[in-house]
Amino acid sequence: MGALEQLLEEAPRFFTYWNIIFLADAAKNTLMVSFFGCLIGYIVGFVIATFRVIRVNPIPPLRALFILYTETVRRIPFLVLLLCVFFAFQLSGAETSLFVIATTAVALRMSALAAENIRAGYESINPLQWEAALAMNMTPLSTLVRVILPQAWRVILPPSTIHTVSMIKETSLISQIGFLELTFAARMLNQRGFSALICFGTILVLYFVISWSFARVGRYAEKRLVHEARKPNTQTEAQTVLKQQGGVL
């Protein structure tokens, strides 16, 4: 097989100390952008989802604004969102690093996805619990924190790991604005004369390791936290998959 011979012939030249450092740095950047983007995205998404709850925010036009935000932002492809953010920063005239631009774009997309996900968690709680808590003179915010969230997070957690993993994969699009992450690193190495097979093959493996292990940790946490904390779980695995896949858009 030609492919294997070519790989073996090229591997010693490709996996040199400096190339590995270069790829490790790129992987670090991918992880950093994903981490900060998702963190900020989740915080913003939490606020948005909370302000969509009628008991917290009883003003309809204000609620409509938050609904409009989630409905529009999650319907924009990440590449287009990224370019919009990139050129918006350029318009504003501020000197911004590519890291900030990339993180902002990830945070924007994540906030919309997270808001939708957290809303689904809130809606899984019987509304009578709101009424009961409010009748006991709890404030809406303390009801949310003490009554709703302790139950809702079991619904929120499983899709969030899926969203985070898919966000890590979407960061590959950030290579388009010239930020040095894994995909950009592979393109640079490719342009330095290494074959596309070894460049893109290597980062495919790296991406696989990152997102597979993350999904594994997520699934483990889900098993430990969600299924054990619950009373007899009647949901089959198949239903869980369908629910998670159906919960993105």
Place this chain on the structure above:
Amino acid sequence: MQLQYGQIVQYIPDLLAGAVIALEIAVIAFVLGALMGLFGAAVLTYGNKPSRILVRMYVSFFTNTPQLVQIFFLFFALPEFGILLSPYQAVLLGMTINASAYLTEIQRAGFQSIQKAEVEAAETLGFSRVQLVWHVIAPHIVRALYPALSNHYILMTLGTSMAAIFGVEEVTGRALNANAISFRSFEIFSITALIYIGLTIIASILLYAVGRWLFRVKVKAF
């Protein structure tokens, strides 16, 4: 900072025409991916162990790597072995392969949602094989899968924007061209974003209506 949408109005019809290509890619990749996924799901449910492991590896590899890098690989690595793909073909192939992995996973869940007791009940009532599939299994699978499948179709519509990176002139590709001519970058890409929002909202409404009237599934349109 001033926004001048007046200067880019002339490009909007061109962008909208690109939407046809985006839809074309999304629909073809989705249908082919769904067929491959159906096969994969059938293997996962009824196949023997080695073939199950093979499909499982396929699904796990393609769902855990970015679609963009998969297409890069097809587009840049395959020519080294004498397989030359046009940008359009590479994108279509990459999206189909990626979709087939996700749709295998989704459809497998559909296969598993059939309750054995229901099939047995139908057999007891004297249903023939065809009747069993038509009246019991098919409605069950369709109803269970419809929301997840329509959701994935919409994600794929958004995914077509990647084609622009390879020079396919769909919506984002045309936006990049228009940007290169006019330099009204933010204006153009915000309009592009609006086009995608419109496209997916139309798709959501259509899928909702089809699901409602054809399969009596209640899907969340929004």
